[in-house]
Amino acid sequence: MTQQDAKFRPQSDGPLSHLGRLIAVSSGKGGVGKSTVAANLAVTLARQGLRIGLVDADLYGPSIPGMLGIPGDTPPVMSPDRKVIPAEAHGVKVISMGMLSGDDKPAILRGPMVTKYLQMFVTEVAWGQLDMLFLDLPPGTGDTQLTLAQAFPLTGAVVVSTPQDVSLRIARRGLRMMEQVNVPILGIVENMSGFTCPSCGEVTHIFRQGGGQKIAASLDVPFLGSIPLDPAIVDSGDGGTPLVVSAPDSLAAQAYAGIATALSGGADQPGGLAVPFDWHIARGEGKPSAANPTSQNPSDRPVSLDYDDAGLAIGWPDGTTQTASPRDLRLSCRCAACRDEATGKPLLEPAAVPLEVAATRIWSVGNYAIGVEFSDGHNSGIYTFEVLRGLESTEAEDV
Template sequence: MTAPPRTPESPAAPRMIAISSGKGGVGKSTVTANVAVALARTGLAVGVVDADIYGPSIPRMLGAATTRPAVSPGGKVTPAEAQGVKVISMAMLSDDDSPAILRGPMVSKYLQMFVRQVDWGPLDILLLDLPPGTGDIQLTLAQTFPLSGAVVVTTPQDVSLKIARRGLRMLEQVRVPVLGVIENMSGFTCPSCGTVTHIFHKGGGEAVARELGVPFLGKVPLDPGVVDCGDEGRPVAAAFPDSPAAVAYAGIAAALAGTEGAQGGIATPFAWTLGDEATRPAPAAPAASAPPDRLVALDHEAGALILRWGDGSQQRLPDRDLRLACQCAQCRDEVSGKRLLDPAAVPLDLALTRVWSVGNYALGLAFSDGHSSGIYTHAALRALTGAEVEDV
């Protein structure tokens, strides 16, 4: 009897690691493809989601550009497999010259389909190759999936390093653990004399990692072979495993394989309809392993949401107070911050009806008056007191 497929919703889901960059042109997708191959060469089951919907490139680099996905008997999409890595991409659903002309909501829909509706089978690690920046796709991932962590790819160039800092700060704000920084295009070694020329400066990635207190995973040297192999669909990590670039990728893969990126706190994702015990989220175990400001358990009793935190503290927040504290655009002016919600319009007997996780950093709440558009960050909830509710 074969083991059931692991899915992102199950406790045995693969570790999901996002590969990101603040700006384009730093070689993030090349790094993703080669690190995926290097991880697979260690014996791990690896999948890659090409989350750059508008500019997909992973299938070509892995040699799966001509593959068209099929549909499994269970109605899920069967991913392509190349170099020992499973992959799904928008490039596999369209012709080479067909642009993806999609608005933000459709991009998010495709991204969720690539994760949830693909028959990945058993996986150890699922890499997500993100587009550059801090936009819709990054936010969708952070809010929808339980990311184990993220890696930021940069070059030693000052402009790239400054933008990489912004990407790191964005990840911190949405409570995605930063597993480390990779410095790509680190230096070029002359094949004739062995002299190393630092075309884009040197040491910047390591300095940024040290400055921000995150691990430095390694530097990948400039190597024309990396480009040639990527264009031919033979990642250098597989084609020339003893080359300096491939050795660097192997070191990064080993570092990622050894990082758990444990969030601590209550398991996500969850969507709890109050009164339905089957959907109630289980508390974290053990709670003591969670960071002090991480949500480790929640309950609801006597008209109030009960929150327990990693530092052992507990809050009791009445349903109506939570409704009055909503900061969504319907309840607060986005520019002035002025309250638009009239407290007199909120029934005294209003009740909380549903609670769901928004990534690892917030809760979504639905109420008996039909309101459900507010996002309550953990930081905002921890700061919420009776006095502050009255001032809202």
């Protein structure tokens, strides 16, 4: 195993281990150049010899194929095992709705179909072995972001903003959303940082200066770097050849290289239970492996799960085990059918829950929660780790 292979070896032996690190590239608002940043970072890392994949997760406004010169009129083909074979450009494997629908055909999709396509783009594509898979998200904090955070164990997120105050304020919301679903923030990228005159070399800060660095410091997250405003970035993207290929010695290309180096040097998956998992309790299949409790484990993430007649036993990094009875767990469900979303008032009547109710299946929801299916058929509840920690325990002891 080479040093590079060791550095990027899969974090677990789970069904997504071949994808390496899953890194979301996000922004609070549109128009900040997020997709351009994602494309150039992916190509930079591929040119450094890493195995890189790129998911264009903006289903309604796919732009990655055009930036990488991938024709939109040739749909991808299927492999013998019925997986989609991704396109490849500049050393990066790519999947995008733009490759399925063409340039001028709109994707008219409701929420369930958005979820279906996103899951297909990650799990039903013949990616092969990757070191990193970038997910270029649409702007905002909506269904796409939540679906990806719930369905996949994201290694972390890169947040792109411009130096404008309004862009930075909205970027802050995106940061908070990622934090709420336990997606680590790998850092902030300040795009369109300043314009360098090609004639005299004078730098003009059109959108103010240093805002990205300030907000990173205020939120205690890394500042990955600033990318200057360069017309060549737009020209290169429109021509299907990213700037890091067409002008590798430019200041902007050097900025992309610095950010790529920062990403490839860290970003380990957070400690705790190995995710994803899908534990069918009755069949005894898919039980998650326990993690060793160490100082490196996040204090708010379980390190073990077990289940018997007493209920769900949850091991925490501080060495304690908390056990919640199946009925208490069922009564604590916070889904829309069991609790009023506006007031938080319980809607589920305790008398409606059988005394002998049991959990039949438990699965991971991203990095921040579990889902539980019960013997009474209920399966729509998501239990965040914070909610689990707050449950009354029928037994708590040092382990």
